Ligand SMILES: Nc1ncnc2c1ncn2[C@@H]1O[C@H](COP(=O)(O)OP(=O)(O)O)[C@@H](O)[C@H]1O
């Protein structure tokens with residue numbers, strides 16, 4: 001037998017308290033050159049060997065001190081990890097009841113002593129065949145288990161995709177609603193603006209007229225009329241009104257202009273973006289997302305844009321990428337808010353959003369001066385529903401959506417680096433031209449018919 005075959009040969013454990021019998025049985029089995037044979041002097045020793053080496057077959061004496069054959073077989077067969085080991089009991093010729101005892105405790109076979117070498121070897125041979133069958137069965141079971149795991153992973157992925165699609169549909173519905181609201185606000189905002197413009201011009205004329213009349217009155221030199229006017233003007237605080245009215249009008253105009261900007265950004269943002277990827281100017285997308293979400297960050301931070309003016313358009317699902325930027329921006333604002341609250345800082349924090357071309361991809365970086373992410377949390381922030389925020393402020397769905405949109409839907413990638421107490425940067429790479437397998441799978445999931 002070659003060394004290699006030796007390693008492959010079934011392992012047989014011979015257990016007997018009689019050293020002579022042990023050596024004799026080992027001799028018989030060794031002579032067949034078909035097995036690797038190890039020995040143990042009693043049941044306890046045998047159990048230790050079984051646990052360590054997992055033999056295919058155990059040949060064991062019935063009567064032994066400490067732990068006898070019946071207890072040994074019960075221990076081996078009672079353990080799910082070792083119960084497939086084939087157990088042959090050696091019993092005395094007159095010990096029929098012993099044999100029955102052993103078999104009922106779980107032994108697979110028995111041989112009576114004194115035994116014939118060829119019979120013993122034939123029984124061991126049969127037992128190794130059964131052991132091999134069990135092994136094959138186990139291997140097949142493991143294969144099936146693995147196939148089942150793969151199937152479950154596939155189902156989970158499909159469910160995630162379906163959730164993504166549902167989310168995309170929801171976003172689209174919200175987008176349409178926002179777009180409608182924006183449109184409704186646009187018209188009144190426009191005529192408020194026009195009227196303010198008119199009032200502002202009219203006021204300038206009125207003030208000029210008022211000045212001219214006052215001057216004429218002074219020049220006419222009629223003291224009683226002048227006194228009356230001075231008195232009345234004081235009563236009504238006309239100097240103050242003349243000073244403040246133009247300012248009030250100009251502030252109102254500024255407010256309306258701001259409303260117009262927000263509404264236009266909202267219309268941009270709410271643009272539903274169809275099922276297909278379209279070429280999108282990411283700089284513009286970022287600008288309108290920053291405007292629309294001003295309420296989220298304005299109390300805690302300033303936002304600085306460092307956008308590459310030569311950025312190429314990116315083929316993407318526009319609405320989803322807006323959601324990505326919005327989620328990262330919201331997290332940054334929260335992190336800065338948390339740090340300010342913890343350190344009683346009053347100066348505003350800083351959020352920097354940059355874009356740049358990197359090979360066949362566009363890289364978007366969003367950095368904040370917030371509280372940072374601990375190493376332990378860092379391993380879990382992309383897990384669905386992981387949040388460190390109180391109920392109502394965090395849902396733990398922001399970053400999983402970011403990950404899923406960037407990786408699964410666009411074949412991009414997302415990374416971050418963070419220093420506790422200093423700040424965090426998220427980096428997102430989006431390929432300029434993306435057609436991912438996940439995308440095709442989603443398309444299949446949406447329409448059961450072949451797409452052509
Ligand atoms: N910019 C950031 N700075 C610090 N922590 C962050 C930042 N972004 C994300 N995190 C951490 O990751 C967690 C998960 O984020 P997210 O998935 O968006 O869920 P949520 O914001 O609802 O908690 C947050 O609760 C927070 O602990």
Ligand SMILES: [Mg+2]
Nearest residue numbers: 327331398399
């Ligand atoms: Mg979030």
